[in-house]
Amino acid sequence: MAHVQDIEIRDTAARTAAAVEEAQDIHGEKMVLNMGPSHPATHGVLRIVLELDGEVITKADPDVGYLHRGDEKIAENMTYTQFIPYTDRLDYLAPLANNVAYALAVEKLLGIHDKLPPRCQYIRVMCAELARISSHLLGLGAFAMDTGAVTVFLLTFTEREKIYNLAEAASGARLTTSYTRIGGLMRDVPPNWCAMVRQFLKEFAVALAEAHTLLTRNRIWVDRLRDLGVVSKEMAIDYALSGPNLRGSGVNWDARKNQPYLCYKDLDFDVALGSVGDCYDRYLVRMEEMKQSMRILEQCVNKIPGGDENKSHEPVSIEDGKITLPSKTKVLSSMEELIHQFMLVTEGVNCPPGEVYFGHENPKGELGFYINSKGGGVPYRLKIRAPSFINLSILGELMPGTMISDVPVILGSLDFVMGESDR
Amino acid sequence: MSALESANKIKAKFGALISEPTEFRGEITVTVADAEKIFEVCAYAKSIGFNYLVDISSIDNYGEDPRWTLIYHLRNIDNGIEIILKTDVSEEKSELPSVLPVWRTSNWHEREIYDMMGIRFSGHPDLRRILMWEGYPYYPLRKDFPLAGKPSDLPGVAFTKISPMEGGPFVTIAGGNDSIAREPRVRTPESDAVEFNARVEARGDNKEARGQAFGPGPVDKK
Amino acid sequence: MSQTEYGYNSKIEGDVVLTTVDAALAWFRKNSVWPMPMGLACCAIELMAVGASRFDISRFGSEVMRFSPRQADCMIVAGTVTYKSAGFLKRIYDQMPEPKWVIAMGACASTGGMYRSYAVLQGVDTIVPVDVYISGCPPRPEAVLDALMKIQEKIGKQPILQGTVAAKLLHLEEK
Numbered sequence: 001m002a003h004v005q006d007i008e009i010r011d012t013a014a015r016t017a018a019a020v021e022e023a024q025d026i027h028g029e030k031m032v033l034n035m036g037p038s039h040p041a042t043h044g045v046l047r048i049v050l051e052l053d054g055e056v057i058t059k060a061d062p063d064v065g066y067l068h069r070g071d072e073k074i075a076e077n078m079t080y081t082q083f084i085p086y087t088d089r090l091d092y093l094a095p096l097a098n099n100v101a102y103a104l105a106v107e108k109l110l111g112i113h114d115k116l117p118p119r120c121q122y123i124r125v126m127c128a129e130l131a132r133i134s135s136h137l138l139g140l141g142a143f144a145m146d147t148g149a150v151t152v153f154l155l156t157f158t159e160r161e162k163i164y165n166l167a168e169a170a171s172g173a174r175l176t177t178s179y180t181r182i183g184g185l186m187r188d189v190p191p192n193w194c195a196m197v198r199q200f201l202k203e204f205a206v207a208l209a210e211a212h213t214l215l216t217r218n219r220i221w222v223d224r225l226r227d228l229g230v231v232s233k234e235m236a237i238d239y240a241l242s243g244p245n246l247r248g249s250g251v252n253w254d255a256r257k258n259q260p261y262l263c264y265k266d267l268d269f270d271v272a273l274g275s276v277g278d279c280y281d282r283y284l285v286r287m288e289e290m291k292q293s294m295r296i297l298e299q300c301v302n303k304i305p306g307g308d309e310n311k312s313h314e315p316v317s318i319e320d321g322k323i324t325l326p327s328k329t330k331v332l333s334s335m336e337e338l339i340h341q342f343m344l345v346t347e348g349v350n351c352p353p354g355e356v357y358f359g360h361e362n363p364k365g366e367l368g369f370y371i372n373s374k375g376g377g378v379p380y381r382l383k384i385r386a387p388s389f390i391n392l393s394i395l396g397e398l399m400p401g402t403m404i405s406d407v408p409v410i411l412g413s414l415d416f417v418m419g420e421s422d423r
Numbered sequence: 424m425s426a427l428e429s430a431n432k433i434k435a436k437f438g439a440l441i442s443e444p445t446e447f448r449g450e451i452t453v454t455v456a457d458a459e460k461i462f463e464v465c466a467y468a469k470s471i472g473f474n475y476l477v478d479i480s481s482i483d484n485y486g487e488d489p490r491w492t493l494i495y496h497l498r499n500i501d502n503g504i505e506i507i508l509k510t511d512v513s514e515e516k517s518e519l520p521s522v523l524p525v526w527r528t529s530n531w532h533e534r535e536i537y538d539m540m541g542i543r544f545s546g547h548p549d550l551r552r553i554l555m556w557e558g559y560p561y562y563p564l565r566k567d568f569p570l571a572g573k574p575s576d577l578p579g580v581a582f583t584k585i586s587p588m589e590g591g592p593f594v595t596i597a598g599g600n601d602s603i604a605r606e607p608r609v610r611t612p613e614s615d616a617v618e619f620n621a622r623v624e625a626r627g628d629n630k631e632a633r634g635q636a637f638g639p640g641p642v643d644k645k
Numbered sequence: 646m647s648q649t650e651y652g653y654n655s656k657i658e659g660d661v662v663l664t665t666v667d668a669a670l671a672w673f674r675k676n677s678v679w680p681m682p683m684g685l686a687c688c689a690i691e692l693m694a695v696g697a698s699r700f701d702i703s704r705f706g707s708e709v710m711r712f713s714p715r716q717a718d719c720m721i722v723a724g725t726v727t728y729k730s731a732g733f734l735k736r737i738y739d740q741m742p743e744p745k746w747v748i749a750m751g752a753c754a755s756t757g758g759m760y761r762s763y764a765v766l767q768g769v770d771t772i773v774p775v776d777v778y779i780s781g782c783p784p785r786p787e788a789v790l791d792a793l794m795k796i797q798e799k800i801g802k803q804p805i806l807q808g809t810v811a812a813k814l815l816h817l818e819e820k
Contacts, residue, residue, distance in 0.1 A: 037733055038683060040712040045685055045730060065554035066730045067686055070762030072539075073563060073570055085759065092687035108448055138690070157697035164694075175687060175783050237474050237500055240528035251500060258503045354447045357496055357507070359477065370480045370494065383480040385496075393531040419686050422554060555764065556729045563763050572763025 029053060035407065037066045043142060043411060044418030048395065052404060060399035062392055067422040075382035079348025080106050080182055083382070088176040090384065091420040093138050094131035094363045095177050096167060100124045101360030103180035104261060105369035109356045110349070112183065112318060113261065119314040120184050121263040122304040126197065127170070127179060128262075128360075129293040129300075133204070134163045135363035136286045136415075143283070143412030144215060147224055152214055159207045162200050169193055182349050183324040184317020191309040194301045201294055201301075208290060216287070225280040229398050229410040232277055239394045242387045243365030244285045245414060249277035255361035266303070269296050279413035286415070289363075323349055348377020357385075364388050364415060384423050388416035426451040426504050429471060433506075436467055452507040458493070458519040461510050462546075465495065465522045473497035473506065476526040481536045485566035490514040491542050495522070512542060521547040539564035667805050674718075675800035676706040678793065680748075681717030681741065683734060685724025688751040691783040692723045700786035705793050714740040719796060720773070721789075725753035726766040738773045746799070748792050749775045752782045 031052045037045040045066035051059035071090070075083050087102040088095040103124075107113035116124075141156035164174040170189045171179040179186050215221045231241065236249035246253055254271045256264045272288035274281030306314035317324040321340035330337040343350075353375040359368040365387025372381040391414050398410060430444035430451050441464070442454040455464050477496035484490055489511040498505045512519050521544035522529045533544045534553040541562035544550060552559060560575055561568055680702075682692055695702045696710060711717040714737045726734060738747070749769050752758035755778040757767035769775060776799060777792045784792075 037730065038712070038737055044689070065552075065556070066727060067725060068554040068727055068729065068764050069725055069760045070563065070570070070764045073568075074760070074762055077570055089687050092690055111448060138693075154698050157694060158699065161694070161697070161699045174785070175691060238527045240476055240526065253500050253503075355494075356448050356450065357478070366477070368478060368496075370478060370496070372480075372482055381480070381482045383478065385478040389531065389535075390528055393528060561763075568763070570762055 030058060033404075040146070043416065046392070046411075046416075046418055046421075048399075048407070050399070050404070050407075055403045055405075057399050057402055057404060057407070060395055062395045064389070064392060064418070065422055067418045069423065071423040072382055072384060075379055077378070079377040080351070080379065081344075081348060084180070085176065085178045088178055089419055090386070090423065091135070091362060091364055091367065091388070091417050092175065093417055094135035095175060096127040096171075096179055097131035097135070097360070097362045098367060099178060099180040100128050100262075101358070101362060101367045102369055103182060104360060105356065105358035105371055106182050106349070106351070108358045109351050109354065109371050109373060110182070110323065111352075112323070113358070116184065116262070116318060117315045118263065118305040119188075119310065120316045122300050123170075123185060123189060123316065124180065125262050125264065125267070126297055126300045126304075127167075129296050130163050130166060130197075132293045132363040133290050134160050136290050137163075139363075139412070139415040140211065140283070140286060143409075143415070144221075146408035146412050147221070149215065149218075149221065152211055155207060155211060155214075159204055162203065166193070166196055166200060169196065181317065181324060183320065184315070188310055188316045194304065194308040197297060197301050201297055204294065208287070208294075212287065216284070222280060224406075224409055225283060225413065226278060227276070228279045228402065228406055229413060230276060230278045231394065231398065235394070235397070236277065239397075240390050241365070241394065242390070243362065244272075244282055244289060245365065245391055247272060248274035248282035248285045250275055255359055255366060259359070261360070267296050267299050269293075279409055282413045282415075350377055351375070351379075359385065362387060364417060364420060365391060367420070384420075386420045386423060388418070388421035389423075391416050392421055426506050429468075429473070429499075429504060429506055432471060433464065433468060437464060440464070450505065450507055452509055455508055455510040458510045458512045458516075461493075461495075461508070462520040462522055462525070464508060465497075465525045468497055468506070468508070469525050472499040472501065472504070474526075475500040476522075476528050476532075477505070479529060479532040479536060481540045481542060481564075483540060483564065483566045488513060491517065491540065493519070493536070493542070517541060518543040518545055520545050523547055538562070541565065670805045671801045671803060674744075674805070675797040678705070678707050678719045678746075678796060678800070679709045679711050679717050680707050681712065681714055681720045681737070682710050683720055683722045683724075683737070685722070685726065685730060686753065688723035688754070688783040691786055692721060692750065692789065695786040695789045700790060702790065702793070705790065705797070707793060714738070715742065717741055718744070719746045719748060721748045721750050722754040722769045722773075722775075723750040723783075725758065725760055726769045726772075727764050728766055729764070731766050731772055734769070735772045744800075744803070746776045746796055747773050748777045748779065748789075748796060750779045750789060750792070751784055752780060755780065758782060 033050045033052055035048040035050055037047045047063040047066065049061045049063060050057050071086050074086060078086075084099060084102060087098040090098050104113050107116070137156040137160050141153040144150075144152035167177050168174050170193060171177040171186060231245070231249045233250050236246050236251055241249070242253075250273055252271065252273055255261070257271055269292045272285045272292065274285050306312050321337060322344075325344055326337040326340055331341045351373045353373055355370065355372040357368055357370045359366045366385065367387055368385030370381075370383040370385065371379050374380045394414075395410070399407065402410065427444060430453050433453060434441040434444070437460070440456050440460055442456065444451045444453050446452075455461055475498040477498050480494040480496075482492040482494070484492060491512040491514070493510050493512065495508040496505065497508065510519070519542070521533055523533070523546065530547070530549075531553060533547055534550060536542050537544065537550050538552040538554050539562060551557060555563065561573060563572075682689065684692055694700060702708065714720070720738060720741060722734070738745070747769070749755045753760060753765070754769045757765050759782070761767070766772070777795050779788050779792045781788055
C-alpha cells in the first residue's frame with residue numbers, strides 16, 4: 001500500500017459517556033467499554049457502548065445502523081415485485097417468512113389477501129413454519145455457542161442444511177429464496193417435496209430432543225440464563241416487544257391466533273407462553289415454538305389441497321391477468337395475455353391508492369409492512385416495522401445491573417438480526 | 424369495544440380536533456388536526472386501552488403543504504383492536520411533541536424519523552441519529568434526496584461518494600404516459616417533482632390515475 | 646504434494662535450498678489460512694454454513710475463525726459494507742499483521758450488489774485491496790471453498806524469503 005489513510009470515527013456516544021463519567025466520577029472508577037460492531041457475540045454488526053463499574057454494567061447504549069442499506073428508499077423506486085428480493089435480506093435467517101409477509105401486505109392493499117387459492121395458502125404456511133424452525137435453530141445455535149456450548153451450533157446447522165435443501169427444491173435458492181409473488185407463488189413445489197418434509201420432520205424430532213438433552217436441564221445453562229434479563233409484562237408491552245420475547249413475558253399475543261391469516265384458522269397448534277420473562281423463559285418459548293411448528297407442518301402435509309403431487313392441478317396463484325403473470329403458452333399465442341404480461345412486467349401490479357399495514361408473525365417478532373400507495377405499481381412509501389429494531393431498544397434498560405459476561409446471554413435470548421433492524 | 428367505537432370515543436372526547444373515522448381494508452383511521460395535541464390524544468388512547476404502539480411511520484408529501492404526515496398505529500394487546508392516528512406537520516415547523524412518556528417504544532421510532540426525515544420531536548430526551556452516523560448532513564428519506572446519495576464532505580468520517588453511474592440508479596417507473604416515459608433512465612427528484620405535482624392537480628378520479636404513479640412523463644392537460 | 650515440485654538440477658536451478666524452503670513455507674502457510682470473518686449480513690450465514698459440518702472449512706485448514714484481527718491471515722468480508730461500517734472495517738484490516746489477504750464474498754462486498762443507495766459502499770475494494778471476489782447473493786458454500794482454494798494457490802506462488810534481510814545476510818539472493 002502506498003499510503004495509509006487514518007480514519008477517525010466521530011463517536012459522540014462514547015465521547016458523551018466518557019465526559020459524563022469524568023464529570024461525575026472523581027475517582028475515575030467507571031470505564032467505558034466499546035463492544036464493537038465486529039464481535040462474535042453480537043449477532044451481526046451491533047455496537048454497544050457499555051459503562052462498567054468493575055464487572056457490573058451501569059449504562060448500556062446500543063448503536064445500530066451499521067447495516068442500514070436504504071431499503072425503504074429503494075422501495076420507492078421499485079415495483080412491488082421488484083422489491084421481493086430485498087425482503088429476503090431483511091431477516092436473512094428466515095427469508096421465506098419475509099417473502100410471505102410482504103406478499104400478504106401487498107395483497108391486503110389489493111384486497112385479495114383472503115382470496116388466495118387454498119394450495120397457495122398451505123404452501124405459504126409451510127414455508128413460514130420452516131422458516132420459523134430455521135431461524136430459531138440458528139438463534140439457538142449461536143446463543144449456545146456464545147455461552148460456550150459449541151456442540152449445539154453444529155447440531156442446529158446440520159438441521160438447517162436440511163431446511164436449505166427444502167427451500168432449494170421449492171424455489172431454487174438456499175438462502176435468498178424470493179419464493180412468493182404478489183397473488184401467489186413463483187411456482188408449485190416439486191412432487192417429492194411433501195415427502196421430503198415428512199422425512200425432515202422425522203429427523204428433526206430426534207435432533208430437537210437431542211438439543212433439549214444438551215441444554216434444558218444443563219446445570220451451567222440454567223445457572224447462566226435463570227433470572228437474567230427479566231422483562232415484566234408491562235415493560236414488554238410498553239417497549240412493544242413482539243414474538244417470543246413478548247410471549248416469554250407472559251403476554252398472549254400471536255398474530256397467527258389473534259389476527260389469523262392464510263389458513264391458520266384450520267390448523268391446530270398451541271402458543272407457548274413464559275411466566276417469568278427471563279432469558280430461560282425465552283429459550284423455552286423458542287424450543288416449544290419449534291415443536292409447535294413441527295405440529296403445524298405435519299398437519300399441512302396431510303391436509304394440503306391437491307396432495308403431494310398436485311395431480312388435480314390446483315392453482316398456486318390467483319388467476320387474474322392483472323395481478324399474476326399468465327402462463328407462457330397463452331402469452332405467446334393470445335393478445336390479451338401478452339398485454340397483461342407486458343403491463344405487469346414494465347409497470348407492476350396496479351394497486352389502488354390507499355394505505356395498509358399488515359403484521360406477520362415472523363420468528364423474530366411481528367414484521368409489519370406499512371404501504372402507502374398513490375396508485376400504480378410503485379409504492380409511494382413503504383415502511384418496514386422491524387421487530388429486531390424495536391426489540392433492541394430495550395437493551396438500555398435491561399443491561400444495567402448485570403455483569404459483562406451476561407451480555408452475550410441477554411443478546412442471544414433476544415434473538416435479533418441486524419439486517420432486519422437496520423434495513 | 425370495536426375499533427370504530429374507540430375512534431368515536433376519542434372523537435367524542437376531543438371534538439373538532441379529530442376527524443370522522445375512515446375505513447380502508449378493515450383499518451380505522453382518524454386524523455388529528457393539530458399535531459401539537461398528539462400527546463394528549465395518545466395519552467387518552469392509552470387510557471382507554473391502546474397500550475401497544477405498533478409503529479410510527481412518516482410520509483414526505485413532497486410538493487404538498489403540510490409536508491409531513493405521521494402515522495401512529497395503536498393496538499390494544501388484550502383484545503386485538505387496532506386504530507390508526509394520522510397527523511400532519513408543516514415544513515416550516517417540522518416539529519411535534521414526543522409521545523415517549525406514553526409508550527417507551529417510541530424512543531427509537533422517533534429517533535429514526537428524525538434521522539430519516541428531519542422531523543424533530545420536542546420533549547425527546549436524546550434525539551440523535553440512529554441509522555446514519557452522527558454528523559451526517561442530510562435526511563435521506565426525503566423525496567428530494569436522490570437514492571444514489573450525495574457526497575458528504577465531513578472530514579474523516581467516511582468517503583461517501585455518489586454510487587457509480589452518477590445521477591442515480593436506472594429505474595423503470597411504473598406510470599408515465601408512454602413507453603418512452605417509462606423506460607429505465609436516471610431520474611432525479613427535482614425534475615420529477617414538478618411534473619408529479621402537475622399530475623396530482625390534473626388527476627381526476629382513480630380510473631384516470633391508473634398507471635400514472637409517481638414518475639415523470641409528459642403530462643396530459645385535460 | 647507431487648515430487649516434481651522438488652525436482653531440481655543444481656547446475657540449472659542454482660539456489661536449490663532457498664527454493665525448497667520457500668515452497669515448504671508456502672505449503673505450510675497456505676494450508677493454515679486463518680480467516681477473520683467480517684460477517685456483516687446474509688453472506689455471514691453462508692460463511693457460518695461453510696464452517697459447519699456439511700461444507701467443512703476446517704478440511705482446508707481454516708478451522709479457526711479468529712475474530713481477533715491480530716491472529717488472522719485472511720479477512721473474509723461477507724455482507725454489505727455501509728459507509729458507517731467502512732471506518733471500522735479499514736481499521737480492522739490495518740490491525741491484521743502481514744501477510745494478509747482479503748476475500749470479498751458476495752455481490753455486496755464486491756461491488757455493492759443490488760443496493761445502489763446512499764448508505765452502501767459500492768464494493769469493499771475501495772478501501773481494502775481484495776485478492777479474490779466471489780459472486781453470488783449469497784454465494785454457495787462451495788463457491789467460498791473455491792475462493793479459499795484460489796487464495797491458497799496465490800499464497801503457494803508467493804515468494805517468502807526473497808527480498809528479506811535474512812536472505813541478504815545469508816547471501817541467498819540471486820542477483
